[in-house]
Amino acid sequence: MASNQLQKIIKAKIWKFFGGIKPKEMKDTSESRIEDLGLPSIICLPIDRHLGKEGEILVNVGDHVKKGQPLTKASGRLVPVHASTSGTINAISKEVLPHPSGYTGLCITIKPDGNDECVDLEPMKDWELKSSRELLERIHNYGVEGLGGAQFQTDFKIKSAIEDSQTGCNVLIINGAECEPVITCDDRIMQEQASDIALGIKIIKKILNPKVTVVAIEDNKQQAIAAMKSACEGIAEIRVIPTKYPSGAARNLIKIITGIEIPYSVHTSECGIVVNNVGTVLSVKEAVVDGMPVISRVVTVAGSSMKKTGNVRVRLGSSVRFVLSSYNLSPEFHQRIILGGPMMGFTLPTIDVPITKSANCILAPTTAEIPLLKQQQNCIRCGRCARVCPSRLVPYQMYSQSKAKNHAACLKAGITDCTLCGACAYVCPSFIPLTSQFRYEQAVEKHIRDAERRNLVAKQRMQQKEERLEAEAKERQAKKEAALARIKAQKEAEANMTPEELAAARAKALEEAKAKARERKEAILAQKQQQQKAGEDDASALKRLKESQDKAIAIARHQGHIEKPATASEVPENTIEQQVANAQLEEKDILPESLKKNATSRLDEFKVILHESMPAKSSELKLVGLPPDDSRQNPEPKKVIPQVLMSAQEEKKEVNILPDIFKKKTLRSKR
């Protein structure tokens, strides 16, 4: 930001923003003190947008929770949600959310116990000595989000201004404009808790170290201006701005205070400007100085249908019905109940929805106050809507494109820049519901963008899978070729050997196989130790070890490294069964105690089967399922081993001694 611009801001120059309207103010509740509404009979806290990637919920149904206890573990930008009173978790289920469509979202329902018991608060008394990181962590962990309506994560907004701007934070604007008719909750906070807000500003200033700090208040809030002027002495400049709707929108307020018009494609933090609502600043103070997470907010209750109107502090998760019944209103079936103000609010499909951090007003108007929708007429291209649009859009064009479902054209026309301020619909002489259509169109655009993102992710995953399969196929082919070459070389070498050399070579191969098995065992044992450290059960690792040993022996036997016996009656000492037995015993000795018993019984069983299945003559030995010897070129042990073990006549018993891993294959090959 240029230094002369900064000087103009310091000298309290005020700029004008484009468009805007001056609707009737209807701020009758400005004189009503904030009341505490007390505890409802049920609390329903939406948690969908508070869950991080892992979506971790920290409580279960039936748990008892205290006021201020975190219910979710949020990660990244998302902040946790806290219990707004003590009680029992009644349900974790999907409930209707405060949205014009009445869609449902995951909520935690608490049945209050009436004691309102609070967790042990941890106030940061020495916050002035804390680092920016510690303060931001506190703001994040205590669930502070924008209470002005957008519900943007406060710590992230502040952090972005530090990280994104090359010059650091230039201007900190505290938004006390509250430009929308009827709503007075921020006005009352400024009147009643100006010193707390001033403390909150000090905390944010400590983190941001801005060059200028301004509290912007519309000139229709004289009491709030007086209170803030006295509380913010030496902390922030109070800037009184003209009453005009929507001066409270962040970009409009920036234009008013700094004269800079930030395009919608650029984040305000990149220009070193941070805008925070007064309610949010109060939450920052409560989180840091009092140690109290965000569990309530002030809501304006207004409308000619109400016998009494005012401002109330409501526990988050209380239902709109609870608030209205506390004001003695039981709305009739067709009565409109609006959440938010008359310009940006929307008619609720049901009043059994919870109050969230963004709910600043509940409006129960009569038809005289806010008339039912008049008969819509055709657009007469008068251009009034374009003249009042603060985002410099052409609403009538966007409307016709949206109606024609030309979403691409609508996006190009700037639908995402629309703040849904309602100024265009307010001035339209043809009573065209422009804002409702734009709200719908933005939802469609979001849906399209989400679908595109999902498609892109799916495409990338498919591509990765294809690459992986291709690499695996290449690896397999290379292994196959290497094995073929090895077998060929081995056969050629064996052809030139004397019987003694052949026996020695086979004994050597057996030793190598055993050494390999030992190496593998050691590796598995090392892995097991690691797993034990991580608390993993060792049973599966030991099973894998045994299977690996069996497999090594079977491979050695199949490859001829263990000699075949002559006949069953002529089995001498130190031949096949003895070698296998020795090998198994050796392997058994290195087994853990828990497996030794099992290994002994397996060995006995193996010996019995070997004797029973031994053919009368060695020439009668045949390999079930294998091609003739000269064509037996399959180098893959995985395929060969079960077939070799099938060579005995007692198939049933043989299957029984097979490791589980081979049983499936053997049974499948039989079928």
Ligand code: SF4
């Ligand atoms: S609702 Fe959107 S299009 Fe209409 S005036 Fe506001 S910003 Fe412009």
Ligand code: SF4
């Ligand atoms: S104000 Fe209404 S009638 Fe006039 S151009 Fe806009 S949409 Fe059409």
